[in-house]
Amino acid sequence: MSQFATQLPPKEFLWDVFQKVDKDHSGFISANELQLALSNGTWAPFNAETVRLMIEMFDKQNRGEISFDDFGALWKYITDWQACFRSFDRDNSGNINKEEFQNALNTFGYRLSDPTIEVIVKKFDRLGKNVILFDDFIQACILLHKLTDAFRQHDQDQDGIITIQYEQFVGMVFSMKI
Template identity: 60%
Template sequence: MSYIPSLPSREFLWDVFQRVDTDRSGEITANELQRALSNGTWEPFNMETVQLMIGMFDTEKKGSISFEKFGALWKYVTEWQQCFRSFDRDNSGSIDQNELKSALISFGYRLSDPMINTLMRKFDRMGRGNIFFDDFIRCCVVLHTLTTAYRIVDGVIKNINYEHFLGMVLSLKV
């Protein structure tokens, strides 16, 4: 999907939806969506990111999304793209460690440099010291999801039964 400054018309989205729905099922799967998305590097979107996004919008847990959910997902990706571009200060098409740190600070995270290093290693698929658009989305969603899960237990992990913790983590879509 390329950047569109405002929400496109329903007709435009329907046209895109029909092109993406290659099996004509009326639903879009993660595989179909991956083929339709670009992270700006001529590489397909990271499948883990695509599955994460499908899971966020697939409230019926079918493994696919309808046209209406596709419209919401389009808006979501467009908003992330605007966010990504605002932190990609050198317009390289990727976020380096300093840009990631700035982004996370603006989101309210005050993480140590070693934790920023950990996030870079985790989400830098190419091992080049930068994170592409799709992995930036995944990094931010995973960080938000884990932070939310941690807050549910009032930030006291040591008092959680191991199986309870495993159940909590395994139930997350990360």
Template identity: 60%
Template sequence: QQQQQQQLQQQQLQQQQQQQQQQQQHNGLQDQGFLWAVFQRVDRDRSGVISENELQQALSNGTWTPFNPKTVKSLIGMFDRNNRGGVDFNEFLGLWKYINDWQNIFRNYDRDNSGFIDKNELKQALTSFGYRLSDQFYGILVSKFDRQGRGQIAFDDFIQCCIVLQRLTDVFRRYDTDQDGWIQVSYEQYLTMVFNIV
């Protein structure tokens, strides 16, 4: 009798797992259907590719201002595998997830739900990513990426800040061969580093 109960429990568990898998597949198809509808709305010229301009018009940074063109260009550049200046539907799926992931991070640190993060919130976010920088440097970041002159960074500028910081870090690490946080480069190497980022 105990063995029958165990078999019954095992069968119930397997049925639950199958139902969960079917639900996940169904949700995935629903998500893809929703994203296809979004893609078609954004692709205004029906080219099958979302351009920088189309993407900028479709994105919202939550502050009723246009999405930062530099951020849009960076996003397209990251996901445009064919270098055609836009993203097709498959590339758009990755781009959508990337933006949503950043949006969730941003919301975690926008504690007052203002649509902006201040210097301290930026510091908390970047510290959670592993960056250990001075308060003075966080002030520099805010002034660099604060397009509206409020002493705060909007969502789109936060993405741009993180992209630039990651690119700079990647380039720095290539030259920091002994990983001590210091590099020695010639002027030409420095220029090469900078031009690989901008």
């Protein structure tokens, strides 16, 4: 996704945005506050699980919320994802269909079969229209990245094949922060 990197806006701009999102004026942004501030291109609230994952990624103090210092990195992260999403939304529909999603994953270096792509799209399709919205796109990509990292820890020769016992698999999945 580095090809979609954007510049960070001035600190004063970020501070203004931070203060507007920090509804309770605590000096931190909670998942609920962030969810209310974000838009996925529909009138539906931003996916709560995606918000939780992003808070977790940028919460350097492990408080379950982010400070202003963490906010700049989160802002850039979301802005970069927006640019990425828009570049793959070829028809400007505001969502990603199966072909657009597969193109995105191929660009990121994932080579997944059509049936696997269909399973992922179905998992993240909240509208029941065989498409993925912006917030769900972020979540799908984060999850795929984390699963890939966990898999690679066991794929010593990097051939895409691992042999693990059931309890190892369960431990691997449940120890992941997803």
